[in-house]
Amino acid sequence: MTQSSSFRILSAEYWKEAAKSFRDVRMLVFAALIVALRVVVKAFQIPIAANLYITFDCYICALGSVVYGPLVALLCGAVSDTLGCILFPSGPYFFPFIFVEMLSGFIFALFLWRRNLSVTKTLAAKFTVNLVCNIILTSLFMKWDYYVFYGIEKAEAYNAINLVRICKNLVMFPAEAILISLVLQAVIPALKAMGFKWLPSGMEKMKVWHYVLIGILLLISIALVAAYILWGADFIKAHNIKLL
Numbered sequence: 001m002t003q004s005s006s007f008r009i010l011s012a013e014y015w016k017e018a019a020k021s022f023r024d025v026r027m028l029v030f031a032a033l034i035v036a037l038r039v040v041v042k043a044f045q046i047p048i049a050a051n052l053y054i055t056f057d058c059y060i061c062a063l064g065s066v067v068y069g070p071l072v073a074l075l076c077g078a079v080s081d082t083l084g085c086i087l088f089p090s091g092p093y094f095f096p097f098i099f100v101e102m103l104s105g106f107i108f109a110l111f112l113w114r115r116n117l118s119v120t121k122t123l124a125a126k127f128t129v130n131l132v133c134n135i136i137l138t139s140l141f142m143k144w145d146y147y148v149f150y151g152i153e154k155a156e157a158y159n160a161i162n163l164v165r166i167c168k169n170l171v172m173f174p175a176e177a178i179l180i181s182l183v184l185q186a187v188i189p190a191l192k193a194m195g196f197k198w199l200p201s202g203m204e205k206m207k208v209w210h211y212v213l214i215g216i217l218l219l220i221s222i223a224l225v226a227a228y229i230l231w232g233a234d235f236i237k238a239h240n241i242k243l244l
Helices: 012-023 025-041 057-087 097-112 119-150 152-193 208-238
Strands: 046-049 052-054
Touching: 012 025, 012 057, 025 057, 057 097, 057 119, 057 152, 097 119, 119 152, 119 208, 152 208
Parallel strands: none
Antiparallel strands: 046 052
């Protein structure tokens, strides 16, 4: 089946096609390669603050999701998280983080698998991953992790670190989405030549309105960060909200 905007996520056909990836040996070999790459890049994180890093996992994760779809993406996320914690431990193992890894690939696939790729779709996918996985779930699980392993005092102190994480995820996602677009544009032709014929021809070229959209998104991101600093943090503290 070729990519199509009418290939609907809520249709049984979509999920049947996604399940076929488990029966394709070539697909599973590619998935194993993606898992290996995701595990390796975990060892090459760029620290920018305490417990805050710039990583390259999202580019590999997005590429894999475009090729093998949402169901295999869930499995790859679980395996890469488990192997990464075993081979490159960075602290006590906390099982709930596996869901962050699984959902990130799953979300990328929902936006990009068997679709005509565009910068707009990549922006939407990366924003959703950053919001759901990196801001909401990671904030919740990190706070939970601190309570379990380090006690209430350190869990409360994590709020300051988490604010930096939220700012980083909101401000960087447009640039990350563009880099994902460039990676897909560069790699997909090679994958098609290797036999992955159903992949899209490539990424649509950047247009003026794409730059305008990116600028708007950056402004919205900065506004959200400012709102959190000026109002949200005090509101959360006043109402004893523990998520962030």
